[in-house]
Structures are given as structure tokens and as C-alpha cells.
């Protein structure tokens with residue numbers, strides 16, 4: 001905790017969890033898509049579903065999906081900006097069982113055909129927790145630079161990735177592996193201290209059994 | 220380095236080094252965050268500017284919140300402030316500033332959460348007022364925000380600054396306590412007096428519940444920012460006059476935590492009781508969100 005956790009953040013109101021946190025959730029989804037979104041299907045659960053209009057949660061999520069930060073004054077106009085820029089969107093209330101009260105599931109399609117489904121919750125004070133990507137359980141906050149390594153569950157794959165990172169001097173702050181089933185597709189969520197060089201990502205991508213590597217910079 | 224687990228310890232450290240709380244905290248935070256004091260100061264100065272901008276924008280008489288429930292009161296109080304009202308122009312203008320920032324927040328304006336969005340009008344209502352009413356220069360106002368921040372860090376650590384956890388005493392109460400200490404610092408009081416002001420502000424809001432109508436950060440939040448500055452000013456005045464809190468400040472913070480823990484869930488941001496569950500509160504909720 002530092003003084004700017006108290007005198008801050010600078011944000012667009014009215015609510016750190018329903019507005020600022022929602023922008024960050026949208027932004028994470030946009031980062032994972034890695035291109036401009038043209039279609040968004042957003043499911044809102046719990047308190048998000050009940051109060052999203054009054055808090056501007058809809059505007060906040062769309063602003064994030066368009067790449068804005070939680071202090072961007074265009075958030076207020078984001079829905080009309082989305083219309084102008086050709087982003088089609090819809091919001092539906094849906095009860096997501098067992099989810100945190102402020103949960104959103106964001107399904108995006110990009111202009112080059114990329115697609116992703118990101119689920120996460122706004123957990124208070126503008127902080128978020130991303131809990132699912134493309135149906136796979138993950139857990140990261142977006143506070144640190146985070147590497148998502150999608151790979152085939154084969155012996156030695158994790159060691160190869162972490163060795164490479166050690167080699168490049170990148171310190172791992174948090175590591176999590178999710179594997180829906182043995183031998184299938186799996187995902188490593190790696191939060192790192194400091195910066196991640198583009199060359200590291202390129203080198204990781206060409207390792208055996210790696211499907212894709214995405215860097216989600218701290219938001 | 221400071222631990223921010225005791226307000227008394229911060230005051231003692233400041234008195235020992237013969238520094239103001241703000242100067243001590245600026246140098247300590249620069250060390251902890253590994254950035255220069257200049258950079259840290261500049262960052263805080265930008266936050267002060269965001270507050271000032273919000274004060275200005277929030278006084279627009281046409282301003283309305285996203286829900287349509289609130290807006291325009293700051294403009295009304297600002298117009299009235301010129302008459303001097305009962306307590307004089309200073310306090311009335313300060314009230315208008317607190318309202319302006321809170322209403323601007325509800326209208327999706329840009330604000331500094333301090334410590335939260337719901338209580339974002341209290342530091343502007345106090346510290347920006349001192350600056351804009353010619354009671355201090357910009358440097359002193361920026362520094363006062365470091366004092367406020369330090370108090371907030373201790374409260375966050377030993378109690379809470381979230382309405383969902385501690386009720387509104389944790390949001391508007393904390394902001395008011397932070398502002399009281401900052402005002403004493405600004406007015407040239409001692410660190411000990413800042414601690415007493417802080418204690419008195421906490422005591423005056425102990426038990427305040429969080430019961431927002433329709434779950435929105437508007438009713439009663441906006442007007443609680445005004446009572447928050449009134450308590451901050453009166454606590455600071457008492458401390459500067461030499462009045463001491465009989466209960467030491469860190470014990471007041473612990474009392475706030477205990478009271479917050481004992482408050483039922485229904486009075487901690489869930490909108491199940493208090494003003495939110497009054498007939499009018501329920502009617503306003505339906506007005507905004509429909510019957511469902």
C-alpha cells in the first residue's frame with residue numbers, strides 16, 4: 001500500500017467497483033483479443049446485472065473493450081463511440097452460479113477474426129480478478145505484467161518455459177497451471193516482476209508444445 | 220521507514236525529526252516507492268488539479284447523475300454562499316465544493332477517490348477550499364494531501380476504508396479524519412494536534428452506516444460529504460485551540476474497526492436497510508431500474 005492507494009486512483013465515477021473495475025475488466029478482454037473488437041456479447045451476473053445502468057457499468061465495460069483506461073473522460077460517451085467505430089454490443093443479465101457478485105463474462109470477436117471469452121470480477125476498490133479465459137480457469141489481477149501461455153500438456157513444457165524466463169532474467173511472482181484434462185490443452189498464468197521483452201515472447205512461442213503466448217501488461 | 224500501523228508513531232517520528240507530518244511522509248514514501256521526492260510531489264500536484272477541475276465542473280447547474288436522481292445542488296449552494304448564510308461565506312463555499320465533486324462523481328465525472336469515490340468530495344471541500352479561499356499556497360495544499368494519505372493508510376490497515384466492510388464511517392468517516400489532520404497541518408498546527416483532530420473526527424462519525432439508495436453512490440453519499448467537511452473543520456478548529464481527544468487516536472481507529480465488524484451486513488453497502496429500505500428509497504430504486 002502506498003499514499004496513492006488512498007489519495008487515488010484518479011478515475012471516472014461513480015463507483016470504484018462498478019465503474020473503474022469494470023473498465024479494467026473490459027480492458028483485459030481487449031488485451032487478450034489482441035486486436036480491435038467489432039462484436040461484444042456481455043453477460044452480467046449478480047450486482048452487476050442489477051445496477052449496471054445506474055453506475056454506468058455498461059459504458060465502463062465498452063470503454064475498456066475499446067482500450068480506454070479508467071480515468072479516460074470518453075468513458076461517458078463510450079456507447080456512442082462504439083456505434084461510430086463499428087463495435088456491435090449487447091448486455092444480458094445471466095446468473096453465473098458461484099460467481100462473485102460483480103462478475104462479467106465478455107465474449108469478443110475482432111476485426112481480423114480473433115475471438116475470446118473472458119470472465120472476471122470487480123472485487124472492490126477498482127481491483128479485478130480474471131477467473132476464466134476461453135473456458136479455462138485462471139486467476140490473475142492484472143496488477144502485474146502477466147504471461148498467458150497456452151500449451152499442450154506434455155512433459156517438460158513448463159520447465160522449458162520457466163528456464164527460458166530465468167535465462168532472460170525475468171522473475172516470476174506467481175505461477176498457476178490450469179489443465180482441464182490430462183494431456184490436453186492447458187494454460188500457464190505467470191505474473192512477473194518488471195518488464196517483459198518482446199524477444200522473450202517470440203522465443204517462448206517457438207518452443208515445442210506451445211500454442212500461443214500472450215502478454216497482458218499491467219493495467 | 221514508516222510502518223503506517225499507528226498514527227501516534229507517525230506523529231512521534233515527525234516531532235522527533237522536527238518535521239511536519241507531510242514532509243516526513245513525502246520523504247518516506249519516496250524511499251518506499253523508490254522514486255524521487257520531486258516526482259512524487261508532482262504526481263500529488265496532478266491529483267490536486269483533478270480535484271480543482273472537478274470542483275469547477277461540478278458546479279454546473281445542469282449537471283445530472285447517470286440515474287437522474289441527483290445533481291444541481293452544488294450550484295444552488297454556491298449561489299447561496301454569496302449571502303454568507305448563517306456560518307459565513309467560507310464554510311458555504313466549502314460546502315458547495317464538497318457537493319460539486321460528489322455530484323460530478325455521480326455524473327461520471329473525473330475525480331480522485333480519496334479514499335473512495337463515495338467520499339471523494341471531502342478533501343476537495345477542505346484542502347481545495349483552503350487554497351481557493353487564499354488561506355494557503357499550492358505547495359501547502361499538495362503537502363496536506365500527503366498528511367491525509369498517511370492517516371488513510373493507517374485506517375486502511377487497522378480498520379477499513381470500504382463501506383462494504385466497515386459502513387460509511389469507513390468511507391466518509393475516514394475521509395473526514397484524513398481531512399481534519401490535513402487542515403491542522405495546513406494551519407501550522409503540531410503533529411500532535413493533527414492526531415487529536417483526526418481522533419475527534421472519527422469519534423463524530425463512529426457507527427455511521429452504509430445504506431445507499433438503489434445501491435448507487437448518490438443518496439445519501441453526496442450529502443454525507445458535506446457533513447464530512449463540517450466535522451473535519453470543527454475537529455481541526457478544536458485541536459488548534461488546544462482541545463485534546465480524551466481517547467487516543469489509534470484507539471479511536473480500533474473502535475471504528477470493532478463497530479464496523481459489529482454492524483450487520485444489511486447496513487454495509489447491500490442496500491437492505493436504513494435509507495435504502497425506506498418507502499421512498501424503494502420507490503426511487505424502482506424509478507431507476509424498473510420493477511424487477
Ligand code: SF4
Pocket residue numbers: 337338381382383386387388390391428429430431435436437439440443488
Ligand atoms: S453510504 Fe456507503 S456508498 Fe455511500 S459514501 Fe457512504 S460508504 Fe460509500
